[in-house]
Each structure stands twice: as structure tokens, then as C-alpha cells.
Amino acid sequence: MRECDDEICKRIKRIIAESDNCINLLYATSCICTKNVLLYQLKTMLDEINFLSCLLCKQSEQIQAGYSELPQQNQGEFTIKELAKFNGKDGNPAYVAVNGLVYDVTNNAAWAAASHFGLTAGKDLTGEFASCHAGQAILNKLKITGKLI
Amino acid sequence: MNKTNICPEYKARLKTAAELINKVRDEIKKGVLVRKNLVWLELTGCSGNIISLLDGANPDFKYLISQMVSFVYDNSLMASEGEAAMEQLMAITDKEYILAAEGAVATKNNGLYNIIGRFKGEPVTALKAISMLGEKASHVIALGACATHGGVSAANPNPAGCVSVQSVLSRKVIKLPGCPCHPDWFLGTLAHILLYGEPELDSKDRPLLFYSTLIHDRCPRRSFFDQGIFATRLGESTCMFKLGCRGPVTRTDCPVRKWNQYVNWPVEDDTPCIGCAQFGFPDQMEPFITYNTTRVVKLIQKKEK
Numbered sequence: 001m002r003e004c005d006d007e008i009c010k011r012i013k014r015i016i017a018e019s020d021n022c023i024n025l026l027y028a029t030s031c032i033c034t035k036n037v038l039l040y041q042l043k044t045m046l047d048e049i050n051f052l053s054c055l056l057c058k059q060s061e062q063i064q065a066g067y068s069e070l071p072q073q074n075q076g077e078f079t080i081k082e083l084a085k086f087n088g089k090d091g092n093p094a095y096v097a098v099n100g101l102v103y104d105v106t107n108n109a110a111w112a113a114a115s116h117f118g119l120t121a122g123k124d125l126t127g128e129f130a131s132c133h134a135g136q137a138i139l140n141k142l143k144i145t146g147k148l149i
Numbered sequence: 150m151n152k153t154n155i156c157p158e159y160k161a162r163l164k165t166a167a168e169l170i171n172k173v174r175d176e177i178k179k180g181v182l183v184r185k186n187l188v189w190l191e192l193t194g195c196s197g198n199i200i201s202l203l204d205g206a207n208p209d210f211k212y213l214i215s216q217m218v219s220f221v222y223d224n225s226l227m228a229s230e231g232e233a234a235m236e237q238l239m240a241i242t243d244k245e246y247i248l249a250a251e252g253a254v255a256t257k258n259n260g261l262y263n264i265i266g267r268f269k270g271e272p273v274t275a276l277k278a279i280s281m282l283g284e285k286a287s288h289v290i291a292l293g294a295c296a297t298h299g300g301v302s303a304a305n306p307n308p309a310g311c312v313s314v315q316s317v318l319s320r321k322v323i324k325l326p327g328c329p330c331h332p333d334w335f336l337g338t339l340a341h342i343l344l345y346g347e348p349e350l351d352s353k354d355r356p357l358l359f360y361s362t363l364i365h366d367r368c369p370r371r372s373f374f375d376q377g378i379f380a381t382r383l384g385e386s387t388c389m390f391k392l393g394c395r396g397p398v399t400r401t402d403c404p405v406r407k408w409n410q411y412v413n414w415p416v417e418d419d420t421p422c423i424g425c426a427q428f429g430f431p432d433q434m435e436p437f438i439t440y441n442t443t444r445v446v447k448l449i450q451k452k453e454k
Contacts, residue, residue, distance in 0.1 A: 047385055054381070089441045106443045109365055109374070112421075113393030114443060118433035 008052050015052075019045045076146025078102050080124060083148065087122030088114020094121035095145060098129045103142040124148060185343060186246035187218040188238070188282060191225065192275040193263040193302045193311050194252025197329035198293040199225055205332030206410040213336060217343060221246065224265065235268040238282075247342065248286035249335065250314050253295040253302035254279055257310035276317065283318040288342055290323045291315065292335055297324040298428045305432055315354075323347070324354045328425035333406060334359045353428065355400070364396035364422055367404040382440065384419045391442040395424030395434050 019042055026038050078086075078095070083102065088094030093106040094114035105111040105121060114121040119128055129139075176182035191199060203210050214220045220227075222238045229237060252275070255262035260276030267273065283289050291314040294300030303311040315322045325334050338356050341348040348356040365371065373379070373388035380387045388394070399422060403414045415422055424434035431437075 043384075044386075051385070051387070088443045091442075091444055094443055107377070109390070109397035112390050112395060112397060113436055113439045115393070115436065117398070117429050118435065 005056065008056055012049060012052055015045050015049055076102070077149045078146050079149055083124070084122045087120060096121050097124040097148040098126050098139060100126075100148050101139075101144055102146040102148055103139070104145045105142065108142065184217070184219045185287075186221045186241060186244060187339070188221050188241055188246050188248050188286070189223040190248065190250045190252075190275075190278055190282065191223070191265070192250060192252030192279060192296065192314070193255040193309065194293060194295045195301070196225060196251070198251035198296075198335070199223060201329035202332050202335060204409065205336050207333070208336055208340070213339075217336075217339065218247070232268070235266045235273065238266070238278075239268060242282065242285050245287050246285075247288045247290070247339070248282055249290045249292055249339075250279060250283070251292045251296050251330075253299050253311035254314060254317050255302075255309040255311050256317070257308070262309035279314060280317055283314070283322075284320060288323065288347065289314070289318065289320065290325060290335065290338060292325045292327075292330040294326055294328040294425060294430050297326040298430075300326075300328065301431055322354060323350065323356065325359075326355065326426045326428060326430075327401065328430060330426075331359075331401075331403075331406065331408065334401075359402055359406075360400045360426075362400060362402070364399045364401060364403055364416075367402070368396050368416060369404060370416060379444070380419075383421075383438070386419060389416065389419075389421040391444060392421050393436050393439045394421035395427065396422040399424045399427040401426040 022038050022042050022045070026035060029035055029038070078097070083095060083097055086092050086095035088106065088111070093104060094108075094111055095102050096105055096119075097103070105114075105116075110116055111121065117132075119125055173182060189199065202213075205213070208217065221241050222234070224234075227234055227237070252263075254260070254276050255274075256276060260274035261272075263275040264272045265275050265278050291297050295302040295311070296314045298313045299307075299311055302309070303313075315324070323338065325338060327334065334356075337358055338348055341356070341358065348358055351357055351360060365374075368374075370386075370388045374390055378387045379391040380389045381391070383392070390397070394416070396416065403422070403426075404416070407414045407417075421438060423437045424430055427434065
């Protein structure tokens with residue numbers, strides 16, 4: 001992790017030097033086209049700085065990808081009320097229950113923003129699943145995190 | 150003065166071209182070689198699809214109306230107006246025609262929420278027009294989100310009782326969803342119909358030519374998704390899955406075909422896909438953007454002095 005931090009710091013210093021150069025060029029140029037190109041480059045550099053700083057912050061807080069600290073339930077058993085917390089908002093993972101099993105859809109492509117065709121996570125969606133995906137081999141590809149009690 | 154001798158091979162080629170032109174001219178005269186008729190109905194919608202059609206490039210609108218079809222009726226673009234225009238529309242039912250329909254069909258109060266014209270003193274509702282013209286057409290193409298599944302017109306609470314074109318017709322309807330439909334998707338489907346007949350359709354009646362693959366599977370940012378590198382706000386160049394991108398559930402060729410004559414598409418402009426070409430748009434594609442996600446990202450805060 002230390003090496004990674006050093007690399008990131010070096011990169012940030014490099015980007016600061018590049019953007020400084022960009023700004024100097026901006027002062028020098030009078031052509032609108034060149035100005036726009038330089039501004040776009042500055043924007044890209046800012047994006048990278050933001051991205052790198054997020055990496056640094058994440059490392060220092062030791063948050064693992066996708067999950068935040070939550071009180072542990074009894075070995076993966078969820079009541080409906082407990083399941084409602086896992087709605088994919090405020091840094092919570094996104095869980096849905098189908099046929100008594102609770103699935104983790106946090107990083108499932110079809111559940112962008114923890115929603116799927118008008119449905120939100122943190123619920124028992126057995127009925128909705130049956131009415132749309134009956135007969136399709138979808139559930140066996142999903143990660144199970146527990147069961148609904 | 151010497152008469153210039155033309156090369157005999159060149160002479161023969163000119164003769165061939167002339168023969169072909171004469172043949173075409175004769176067949177047009179005899180009525181053998183005819184352009185098919187195209188009727189375009191704008192129903193309960195925003196007319197976005199006809200505007201999108203005008204933006205077509207390969208082929209363009211000029212090619213469509215001069216070479217591909219005989220464009221008989223369209224509310225926005227035809228030269229005649231009023232009763233004369235409606236007469237042209239009613240007269241086409243006796244001939245063979247392809248029907249393109251955009252916009253949903255308002256059904257409340259017997260369709261009185263959407264009147265597309267008056268004929269012989271009587272209002273012609275969208276419902277009546279599509280029912281009458283839809284059954285007799287050789288092919289019906291429903292364009293745009295509203296015509297294919299209700300779309301924006303049928304969004305909650307749907308006061309006019311809008312439904313899809315297929316709901317009011319008992320025959321097969323080719324569906325081209327999209328908000329709007331890309332001009333290439335329509336012109337490509339039409340060209341296929343003119344040359345080879347109905348294109349291969351998927352289980353939801355969308356041509357596989359354009360609607361076969363998920364945007365997610367052709368997204369230039371897919372490697373960011375696979376590595377878990379997600380954008381936290383608009384304008385970033387990484388995967389926008391956490392912001393609510395609907396690329397993973399939408400089947401179109403936007404990443405490769407792009408829009409506005411192949412210039413760009415939403416994701417490459419750092420804004421997520423809102424799934425406008427998927428059944429369920431817009432209600433089931435919400436939220437289009439969200440910052441309250443499964444991951445808390447601490448951005449650098451400026452120190453206040």
C-alpha cells in the first residue's frame with residue numbers, strides 16, 4: 001500500500017506541474033481554439049487529481065469496494081425490516097430477496113443505482129421476479145448473502 | 150474536319166447504359182416498377198421521430214423521398230393541408246402501403262384526447278386512424294418509445310389512457326423503440342423491407358439488425374466496470390454504473406452508430422445512458438441519475454477560512 005501511495009503522490013505532483021504549464025500557456029495564447037484545447041486538458045487533469053485523491057482517501061479509511069461497516073446480523077438471516085436497510089443508498093449494499101433467499105445485487109450490471117425496471121433494492125421481490133423472469137436461469141448466477149426469515 | 154472515332158468498347162458501354170435506362174423508363178411507364186407507398190402517422194406523441202428522421206445521413210431524407218418510397222402522407226411535412234391532406238390519407242387505404250406510426254394511442258373518451266385531422270366535418274382521432282390504417286397496411290412499423298410500449302405519453306399517471314400501437318392492432322407490428330428512434334434504425338428497417346422483406350425480429354419484434362446487443366457489451370468504458378472503477382459525478386470519464394447508467398439493460402447500437410450523424414452518444418459525453426430505447430422507458434428507467442449510491446466516496450472538502 002505504501003508503494004502505491006508513493007506512486008500516487010508522484011503522479012499528483014506531475015499533474016500539478018502539467019496544469020501549471022497549461023495555465024501559463026493559457027496566459028500566452030490569444031487563439032480561442034488553443035484556449036479551448038488547453039482548458040479541456042486542464043479539465044482532464046482535474047478529473048485525474050480527483051480520482052487519485054479518492055483512491056488515497058479510500059485507502060486511509062480502509063473501506064472495501066462496495067461495502068460499508070454495518071452491525072452483523074445472525075449469520076446472514078434477514079427480517080423484512082432488516083432487509084430494508086440494504087437498499088443501495090447512503091453507502092449501503094443492495095440486497096433483494098426472492099423465494100426466501102437474499103441476493104447481493106450491489107455490483108450486478110442490471111441493478112444500476114440499486115434499481116431495476118422501476119423496482120428498488122431492500123425488498124422481497126418474489127412476486128415481481130416470478131411475473132417477469134419465470135423459467136429463466138438468472139438466480140443461480142447471483143451471489144447469495146443470506147435468507148429471509 | 151475529321152470526325153472523332155469513339156473507341157468501340159466505350160461505345161458498347163454507352164449502349165448498355167442506354168438500354169438499362171430505357172428499360173427502367175418503360176417499366177415505370179407500364180407501372181411494373183413502382184416505388185412503394187409510405188404513410189407516416191404522428192399519433193399521441195411529440196413528433197420527435199419525424200424530426201429525427203430528417204437528421205438521417207446514410208441514406209438521408211432526400212434519398213428516402215426521391216428514390217426509396219413514395220411518401221404519401223405525413224402531418225408535418227406534406228405540402229397539402231386540411232381536407233385535401235385527409236383525402237390523400239383516406240385514399241391510400243385502397244392501395245398497397247407501408248405504415249410508419251410514431252406516438253402512442255390515446256384511448257380515453259374513445260380517443261378524443263388526440264385528434265389528427267378532420268375529414269368530411271368529423272374529427273379523426275388517433276385511435277380511429279391507426280385502427281383503420283393499421284389493419285390494411287402491408288407492414289406496420291411502430292417507431293419510438295411511445296408507439297412501441299406507451300413511452301413518455303403513457304407515463305404515470307397517464308391521464309389520456311395512452312397505449313402502444315400493438316395494443317390496438319391485432320396484426321404483427323415491427324417495433325423500433327428509442328426516444329427518439331435513430332434515423333438509421335428506421336431507414337435501415339425500411340430499406341430491408343423494400344429489398345428483402347421483413348427483417349429478422351427478436352422475441353419483442355425488434356429488428357436484430359439494430360437491437361441485438363446490450364450497450365453494456367459494446368461500451369468503451371466496460372473495462373472500468375469490470376475493474377470496479379466508478380464515476381461519482383457527471384463529467385468523469387469512468388464507468389457510470391453507480392450513477393444509474395442503464396446501458397446494461399438497453400439493447401441498441403448507440404456506442405458504435407452514435408447520434409447526430411455519427412458524432413457522439415451520451416456515455417462518451419460523460420452522462421449516463423437513461424435506457425430510452427428499452428421497454429419501460431421512462432418510468433421503469435428511473436432514476437436517470439443518482440448521487441446516493443452503494444458506495445460512500447469522500448471528496449476533498451475545501452477548508453473554510
